[in-house]
Amino acid sequence: HYECQSCGNVLHPEIVIQHFDVCICCIENDELGRRTQDSIIAQDVYQKLKFNNINAFFSRVDSADIIGDDLEISNDLAMFNSDVLIFVGIQKEHFEQLLEENKAKELNKIIIPVISKMNANDLPQELKSIQVMNYDNIGAISDLTNAVLKLLGREKEIELAKIHDKAAKKKKIITLC
Numbered sequence: 001h002y003e004c005q006s007c008g009n010v011l012h013p014e015i016v017i018q019h020f021d022v023c024i025c026c027i028e029n030d031e032l033g034r035r036t037q038d039s040i041i042a043q044d045v046y047q048k049l050k051f052n053n054i055n056a057f058f059s060r061v062d063s064a065d066i067i068g069d070d071l072e073i074s075n076d077l078a079m080f081n082s083d084v085l086i087f088v089g090i091q092k093e094h095f096e097q098l099l100e101e102n103k104a105k106e107l108n109k110i111i112i113p114v115i116s117k118m119n120a121n122d123l124p125q126e127l128k129s130i131q132v133m134n135y136d137n138i139g140a141i142s143d144l145t146n147a148v149l150k151l152l153g154r155e156k157e158i159e160l161a162k163i164h165d166k167a168a169k170k171k172k173i174i175t176l177c
Helices: 037-051 068-080 092-101 140-151 156-174
Strands: 020-025 056-058 083-089 110-115
Touching: 037 056, 037 110, 037 140, 037 156, 056 068, 068 083, 083 092, 083 140, 092 156, 110 140, 140 156
Parallel strands: 020 056, 020 083, 083 110
Antiparallel strands: none
């Protein structure tokens, strides 16, 4: 349960967790308890999605003050209440672990695997038929953002961003002149 800081009411996680456009999943820590490269990439993806007005959930940020069973409940509810799941990983074993941990939760969810430092052919069989985003490619985050917006039916925002980018470039050129 959670206690409201302003009124003192006790709330259950089902009430507190909102709907998310995207839930980002990754392996947070390695066997020695150190933060993984997956987690660092996932946080970058999270920040870029938030910057583009996509309501994203990333456990490391959104559930930072929750521990134990409440953390697991919070993560499960966020995943359940999201439209798109983004699995981030740099090893086949990490994707296999994510699939194993989230089998029951991923029903009727769109999954986008985001890879780094690996070949898409090395993904587990369940993810091989899905379009993969390679984080290492130039413009990958923009492509991912556009893909998510299209999946959410928000294509107009993509066009507005392009117009904004063109105006910013023109302003930059004028300033340089």
